[in-house]
Amino acid sequence: MRIQILCFVLASLSAAASAAPDPSMCDVLPAAPINANVVYEADIQTIFTGVMGAGAQCTACHSPNSSGNLSLAPAASHGNLVNVNSAQDPSIKRVLPFDAAGSLLFRKVNCAIPGVGNRMPRGRPALLLDQQRLIRDWINQGAIKNAIFAANFE
Numbered sequence: 822m823r824i825q826i827l828c829f830v831l832a833s834l835s836a837a838a839s840a841a842p843d844p845s846m847c848d849v850l851p852a853a854p855i856n857a858n859v860v861y862e863a864d865i866q867t868i869f870t871g872v873m874g875a876g877a878q879c880t881a882c883h884s885p886n887s888s889g890n891l892s893l894a895p896a897a898s899h900g901n902l903v904n905v906n907s908a909q910d911p912s913i914k915r916v917l918p919f920d921a922a923g924s925l926l927f928r929k930v931n932c933a934i935p936g937v938g939n940r941m942p943r944g945r946p947a948l949l950l951d952q953q954r955l956i957r958d959w960i961n962q963g964a965i966k967n968a969i970f971a972a973n974f975e
């Protein structure tokens with residue numbers, strides 16, 4: 822009886838964590854972090870905004886038009902991502918700190934079928950594997966914004 826109750830509690834907990842459909846057809850990334858201390862502005866925002874005017878990758882749609890109700894403009898992106906429910910499926914966070922696999926942002930750049938909506942950047946070639954790894958490592962390191970704060974606690 823006690824075991825049955827425990828199983829029920831565990832099942833409820835895992836369902837509450839994320840009921841979003843599992844992703845599939847994901848790119849396989851090397852397990853090792855690409856960088857031990859990913860810097861949000863330099864490493865992550867640069868992917869969203871596009872490198873040195875080479876053409877915005879994400880902000881073409883996610884600022885100022887905010888597809889998916891998500892702006893990835895520099896001043897807004899971190900606050901719009903971390904611990905914020907997906908607009909498309911509120912059962913999953915856009916970014917859940919320390920859990921890239923459980924974060925919709927990572928699923929959407931890593932998987933051809935993200936489970937919720939389409940792969941990003943939508944209708945364009947997938948991000949490079951190194952860019953996907955930076956996003957994964959940043960989330961798994963806690964999805965911190967302030968690089969100086971992060972560096973102080975190495």
Ligand code: HEC
Pocket residue numbers: 868869878879880881882883888889890891906907908909910915925926929930937938939940941942943944945948
């Ligand atoms: C051509 C337009 C377009 C581009 C480019 C694009 N997106 Fe999107 N994005 C959308 C649309 C439309 C949606 C909502 C529907 C869907 O999933 O396709 C969306 C949804 C999202 C969501 C889910 C938002 C939510 O709350 O459910 C995330 C996260 C996201 N995009 C991240 C990105 C990232 C990161 C990039 C760049 C690597 C990117 N997008 C590039 C159009 C775009």
